[in-house]
Amino acid sequence: MTGHTQRGQCAKRMSILDAAADVFCRQGFAAASIDEIAAVACVSRQTIYNHYREKETLFVAVVEDVMNRANAMLFSVLSAFPDNADNLEDDLTVFVVRLNKNCLCNHDGKFLRKLVQTEGERYPHLFESWRQHGPGKLTTALSALLARLAQKGALVIDDFDVAARQFVALANADLQMMTLFGGTPTDAELEKAARNAVRTFLRAYGRPPAENAGAQPQLAAVSG
Amino acid sequence: MTGHTQRGQCAKRMSILDAAADVFCRQGFAAASIDEIAAVACVSRQTIYNHYREKETLFVAVVEDVMNRANAMLFSVLSAFPDNADNLEDDLTVFVVRLNKNCLCNHDGKFLRKLVQTEGERYPHLFESWRQHGPGKLTTALSALLARLAQKGALVIDDFDVAARQFVALANADLQMMTLFGGTPTDAELEKAARNAVRTFLRAYGRPPAENAGAQPQLAAVSG
DNA sequence: GACCTCTTAGACAATGGCGTCTAGTTTTAC
């Protein structure tokens, strides 16, 4: 019955949430002013207080909103990995590119990492759920994925959890500094970083592709 | 002539700097109040304004102070790596433990990472110098160290810069999440993380120790 | 003791942001 109003309200809400995410991310919770958020959202200040009781309520809503988006995207990227990996190196590289581009280095990823550092101590419960559903889910899902690949004989891994964490770490190795300083990697940089990460990961955990075991393994493929 | 007075002033200055670092790190620049800094430093507010013209001046001084300490510590850890590495795995493990404990996961490291994220965009010049002298120096020094080890035949590396970044990334793989959430790793966790990192790094870039080239390399040492 | 510098505690105006309220306008529902 209130469909139209809901749509109008919903648009306002999203506009407010987007603007608040922008301002909170740039300024931090304390320095962000409601007036600036209202200006960015092209909305009256009273409208914000109409939707959210106070500044902290708005902040919590923003974080939860971004968390939901980020989790959905993470799930999407994770489930896009092919079940039958025919070319492991290429498949992993595509996966790492997508992971970096859509989850780790994108707008929401930077927002969450930044906010969890600045306000994490002040809102432990808020980010604890993100910790479980975000990075926690990532490592467990990756761990399961690596276990599957190991069972197929494509990888040789003793500790799947450690390998999963190292996989993520390697995927970020080349981009960490850039993202720390606010930069956004280009597609070429993403591709290069992913290739470096996957190559090293496979050099550590990969198996020689052929059945002639004992032959020169991946290690000797270092070309220089 | 004013030697005693100078010492007293110096003590006050350090007390102020320490307190300000503490408060700035916890609250961020905007939310940190001069009164709280004064209270933590056990100093009158006027004394702070006596030493530093305004809040921003104090902030810059704090960041520079921490940067200097961090750089000195980094240099110390880097130069502690033995010239003649007899047992590469153990030497690297000790090195990673020291790196994490004294540079990356310690008080100053967390402070700089946090502040560079929260205030980096507002003070680009301030943290640009840290970027060069901190992480920049670390990767170049590590790159040189790896090149030295490769020349000795202990490692097989095609791109030293990439390997250096990956080394740091692996060193942080197990601790990243903990430090992101403000926790401090125990000695046992540091040891374990370092061992995992070095083992994987050597699995990727290591050389079989013996001269019987072509034999089963490190890859087969996976015990499970 | 006289003097000088640093420090302290507190008062002070000025600023700015938060959250409330009101009056007036637009949009939506029926």
Add this chain to the structure above:
DNA sequence: GTAAAACTAGACGCCATTGTCTAAGAGGTC
């Protein structure tokens, strides 16, 4: 068309903080 709901613009009180100023105290040298 009308009524209800939502939005806008702006004023308002309140509070925290910044940075200045003043009067008094502490510690040192000569």
